[in-house]
Amino acid sequence: MKVDLHTHSTRSDGSLDPPGLVMLAQQRRIDMLSITDHDTIAAYRDIDVPKLSGIRIIAGIEFSTTWRGVGIHILGLNIDLDNRELQRGVDQQLAAREQRAVEIARRLQKKLDIDDPLPAVRAIAGHGNIGRPHFARHLVNNEITKSMDVAFHKYLGSGKIGDVRESWADLASVTRWITVANGTAVLAHPLKYKLTRTRLLELLDDFTGAGGSGMEVVNGQQNEEQTLKLAKICNARGLLASCGSDFHNMESGWSAMGSYSKLPDSCTPVWSCW
Ligand code: AMP
Ligand code: MN
Ligand code: MN
Ligand code: MN
Numbered sequence: 001m002k003v004d005l006h007t008h009s010t011r012s013d014g015s016l017d018p019p020g021l022v023m024l025a026q027q028r029r030i031d032m033l034s035i036t037d038h039d040t041i042a043a044y045r046d047i048d049v050p051k052l053s054g055i056r057i058i059a060g061i062e063f064s065t066t067w068r069g070v071g072i073h074i075l076g077l078n079i080d081l082d083n084r085e086l087q088r089g090v091d092q093q094l095a096a097r098e099q100r101a102v103e104i105a106r107r108l109q110k111k112l113d114i115d116d117p118l119p120a121v122r123a124i125a126g127h128g129n130i131g132r133p134h135f136a137r138h139l140v141n142n143e144i145t146k147s148m149d150v151a152f153h154k155y156l157g158s159g160k161i162g163d164v165r166e167s168w169a170d171l172a173s174v175t176r177w178i179t180v181a182n183g184t185a186v187l188a189h190p191l192k193y194k195l196t197r198t199r200l201l202e203l204l205d206d207f208t209g210a211g212g213s214g215m216e217v218v219n220g221q222q223n224e225e226q227t228l229k230l231a232k233i234c235n236a237r238g239l240l241a242s243c244g245s246d247f248h249n250m251e252s253g254w255s256a257m258g259s260y261s262k263l264p265d266s267c268t269p270v271w272s273c274w
Contacts, residue, residue, distance in 0.1 A: 003271065004258045005034040005058060005077055006188065006216065006244020010126060011046070012037035012062075013133040015249035018046040021257075026055055028258045032271060034060035034244070036075055039093040040129050044081055058274070062188060063093065063174040064165075067203055070193055071158065071165050074174050074207075075216065075242065078274050079183030089169065089177035094129055096167040101130040104162045108135065111161050112144060132156045132163075133248075175210040184270055186214035186242045190233075191226055204237055214270045217263060218243035224261050231264040241267035 008014030009021045016024060018035055021043075025033040033055055035043040041061050049057045061076045079086060105118040117138050124141075125134045136151035145151040156162040168174075178185040187207055190200060204215070217230045218241075234241050241264075247257040263269060 001032065002028070002030045002258050003032045003243060003263075003269075004030050004245050004247070005032070005060065005186075005242050005270070006036050006062070006075060006219065007033065007247045007257060008037055008062075009035050009043045009046075009128075011035075011040050011042040011128045013128065013131040013248060015251075018043040021247075022047055022052060022055065022057070024257055026052075030055060030258045032056045032058060034058040034075075034077055036060040036062040036077075036244070038062050038129065038131055039064055039090065039097055041079075041081055041086075041090060042128075058271070059183075061090070061178075063089075063177070064097075064168045065171050065174045066165050066168055067171050067206065068199075069165075070195070071163075071168075072171065072193060072203070073188035074171070074178070074212070075186040075188045075214075075244075076174075076178035076181070076183045077186055077214075077242065077270060079178060079181040081181075083181035086177045086181035086183075089174065092169060093174075096169070097129050097131070100164045100167050103164045104132070104135055104156075107161050107164070108139075108155065111155070114142070114144070135162060171206060172210040175207065175212050179211040184214050184240065184273065185210075185212040186216055186240070186270060187212060188216050189219040189221070189246065190215055190230060191219075191222060200233070204233070204239075208237065208239070214240035214242050216244060217241040217267055218261055220245035220247065220256075222261075227261050228264060231267050235266055240270040240273060242270040 136148040139145045139151040
């Protein structure tokens with residue numbers, strides 16, 4: 001069975017709209033797909049799930065949070081989209097994202113001595129919520145940086161001037177919004193945070209203490225050895241294992257939808273409890 005439980009649409013920082021994303025998944029013969037946009041479930045307003053054939057859609061989201069000052073992403077999978085508490089949480093995150101965009105724009109304007117980038121960034125984001133990749137695209141469009149990568153490296157990445165993280169809801173809150181909506185809370189791409197093993201285990205302690213029950217053992221941007229390392233931790237902690245490409249677009253750097261290493265047989269797949 002082909003499963004991809006981590007993808008992005010134009011409702012956040014992906015390049016395909018939700019129907020386009022689903023169509024691509026059908027072409028790739030994916031059996032189970034989740035669209036997990038950053039801090040929004042708007043994609044699910046754009047697709048008619050009961051009418052889709054040959055694919056099971058799992059409602060999902062990727063929440064932004066901070067833990068001990070580190071930016072962390074939590075996937076909410078198999079969530080009830082109609083749950084009011086979840087919806088209020090999403091609204092709170094979207095308001096925080098909007099405020100953060102204003103602050104990033106202010107900082108970049110001052111630092112780079114440029115016009116307010118926000119109107120152009122808003123246009124780039126289109127009908128999606130604004131994220132740092134939209135700022136990066138703006139800097140590339142205006143030849144301020146040569147590439148998105150350089151834009152992150154110099155201005156938007158971890159610890160740089162455009163990295164404004166303080167406004168997200170805390171780990172316990174985002175985890176509760178997921179579980180209250182009958183969803184499974186999954187720690188996204190655990191290796192991306194570059195935590196020591198001890199700190200990663202502490203993060204998992206806090207996450208499971210708050211109701212988290214899964215971790216992403218397979219992510220598009222990791223190799224087999226890293227997957228096996230995560231599988232060991234996942235099994236030792238008795239957690240459910242998830243897998244996803246983290247597909248954003250066809251451009252280089254992102255893994256293709258549905259293409260990543262296989263979930264190790266030793267793991268309990270997250271979908272076994274749905
Ligand atoms: P945000 O959700 O606004 O905090 O932005 C985070 C997003 O930026 C991630 O989900 C990635 O899609 C993207 N991103 C992070 N680092 C890079 C990078 N070096 N190059 C391109 N995109 C990146
Ligand atoms: Mn992203
Ligand atoms: Mn992420
Ligand atoms: Mn993602």
